[in-house]
Amino acid sequence: MSGLRFLAVDDDxxxxxxxxxxxxxxxxxxxxxxxxxxxxxxxLSRQSQPFDCILLDIEMPGMNGIELCRQIxxxxxxxxxxIIMITSLAAKKYVEQAFAAGATDYFTKPIDEVxxxxxxxxxxxxxxxxxxxxxxxxxxxxxSDLPRQRLDFGDPIAVGRADWMVEYLALENQLLTFGRLxxxxxxxxxxxxxxxAEAFAAADHLGYMDYMANVAxxxxxxxxxxxxxxxxxxxGEFVCVTDRAANLDPEELTSTIAAxxxxxxxxxxxxxxxxPAVQVGLPQTAGMFTQTSVAGLLERARRAVSHDxxxxxxxxxxx
Amino acid sequence: MPNTGSDxxxxxxxxxxxxxxxxxxxxxxxxxxxxxxxxxxxxxALADGLAQIAAIAHQVAGVAATLGYAELGTxxxxxxxxxxxxxxxxxxxxxxxxAQPELEALLDALEAVLDD
Numbered sequence: 001m002s003g004l005r006f007l008a009v010d011d012d013x014x015x016x017x018x019x020x021x022x023x024x025x026x027x028x029x030x031x032x033x034x035x036x037x038x039x040x041x042x043x044l045s046r047q048s049q050p051f052d053c054i055l056l057d058i059e060m061p062g063m064n065g066i067e068l069c070r071q072i073x074x075x076x077x078x079x080x081x082x083i084i085m086i087t088s089l090a091a092k093k094y095v096e097q098a099f100a101a102g103a104t105d106y107f108t109k110p111i112d113e114v115x116x117x118x119x120x121x122x123x124x125x126x127x128x129x130x131x132x133x134x135x136x137x138x139x140x141x142x143x144s145d146l147p148r149q150r151l152d153f154g155d156p157i158a159v160g161r162a163d164w165m166v167e168y169l170a171l172e173n174q175l176l177t178f179g180r181l182x183x184x185x186x187x188x189x190x191x192x193x194x195x196x197a198e199a200f201a202a203a204d205h206l207g208y209m210d211y212m213a214n215v216a217x218x219x220x221x222x223x224x225x226x227x228x229x230x231x232x233x234x235x236g237e238f239v240c241v242t243d244r245a246a247n248l249d250p251e252e253l254t255s256t257i258a259a260x261x262x263x264x265x266x267x268x269x270x271x272x273x274x275x276p277a278v279q280v281g282l283p284q285t286a287g288m289f290t291q292t293s294v295a296g297l298l299e300r301a302r303r304a305v306s307h308d309x310x311x312x313x314x315x316x317x318x319x
Numbered sequence: 320m321p322n323t324g325s326d327x328x329x330x331x332x333x334x335x336x337x338x339x340x341x342x343x344x345x346x347x348x349x350x351x352x353x354x355x356x357x358x359x360x361x362x363x364a365l366a367d368g369l370a371q372i373a374a375i376a377h378q379v380a381g382v383a384a385t386l387g388y389a390e391l392g393t394x395x396x397x398x399x400x401x402x403x404x405x406x407x408x409x410x411x412x413x414x415x416x417x418a419q420p421e422l423e424a425l426l427d428a429l430e431a432v433l434d435d
Contacts, residue, residue, distance in 0.1 A: 011378075012378040012381060012382065013340060013344075014337050014340050014341045014344065014378070014382045014386075015378070015381050015382050017336055017337035017340060018334065018337045018382050018385055018386070021331075021333035021334055021336075021337060022333075024333065025333060059374070059377055061374065088377055088380055088381060088396065088399060089396060089400065090373075090377065090380075090396065090399040090400040090403045091377075091403070109380065109381035109382070110380070110381055110382060110383070110384045110385045110392060111385055
């Protein structure tokens with residue numbers, strides 16, 4: 001049985017019973033239910049130990065799930081807690097607003113046990129990853145000795161805390177709600193820290209997260225004139241999704257980020273870490289008339305930057 | 320008359336309480352829809368009436384199939400979608416008129432639940 005603590009909010013008492021039954025069967029026993037947004041907010045304010053994951057029905061009388069999601073996100077302790085929206089097919093059009101309000105994922109009614117198991121499993125992994133991230137942060141804040149938590153180079157662990165930074169999984173989920181036409185309006189760009197593996201080997205895990213958070217801040221600074229979201233994908237890579245019309249030039253973006261990072265050269269030297277060398281890949285877009293999967297689009301963006309990096313290294317070797 | 324009864328005689332044990340609760344709410348839901356229908360007939364705000372029926376249909380559609388009432392769930396989902404599209408695609412009065420046979424079928428299906 002999982003020890004995760006869930007809060008579910010739905011105005012239908014029958015659905016609450018059904019959800020509780022399925023969750024018990026799947027292995028999640030620690031579920032508290034609320035019938036309204038007001039009840040949910042009161043419950044959240046009374047808890048001494050925060051909930052690990054929150055499930056919200058989108059359509060509720062009074063405060064709907066989207067507004068409730070927004071209010072929950074405004075509570076600092078719940079800023080990054082996974083929030084799964086529950087929606088009917090008729091209300092699927094509101095899912096995008098829910099993501100804009102801070103939702104992490106969604107599933108549709110009626111409950112499909114396989115889908116519920118998969119969604120909750122993903123959230124459990126996300127909670128575990130966030131737990132490790134918080135543990136690193138705590139260690140950093142307490143200036144303890146070597147970190148006890150284990151971090152793999154490939155972990156898409158969240159680095160930095162900012163409105164524009166999202167979990168990689170949340171980025172993927174949000175794009176999955178876009179129809180083909182809408183997805184066509186966005187571009188995915190991967191940004192690779194070429195020497196990230198070197199930094200990962202040289203720093204302790206906390207130091208590496210801080211290192212990557214500095215790179216993320218430099219990327220955000222370079223993108224500030226365009227709307228964007230950024231996710232750390234692991235392996236020293238970030239993926240940014242921005243307006244296709246922004247028509248960003250990878251070389252120009254690479255130079256801007258590099259210039260921003262150069263200002264901190266002394267700091268990296270003091271920490272005995274390499275100055276981050278970034279490489280921006282060509283923006284990748286979804287075709288209007290071809291089927292493009294979200295995972296495929298993000299993967300293509302990451303492959304593009306890897307390819308560019310290899311090409312750059314070959315050119316360097318030839319020179 | 321379509322088969323509006325349950326699809327499975329016995330739901331999984333953990334759903335028995337939910338099913339019992341669903342059946343106990345069916346009558347109130349039928350009466351609520353009928354009352355809204357009468358109000359609309361008397362000229363009260365159509366858009367509000369559609370939203371109220373859609374809210375009931377939304378709740379029914381969210382669990383009916385899980386509890387063994389697949390056809391009821393489908394009908395409720397259809398009403399939910401039709402009434403929610405009223406603003407965006409076509410005027411409320413046209414939707415209301417067009418939905419009458421479907422709404423009647425939904426009420427029949429909900430009433431059939433009471434026989435369980």
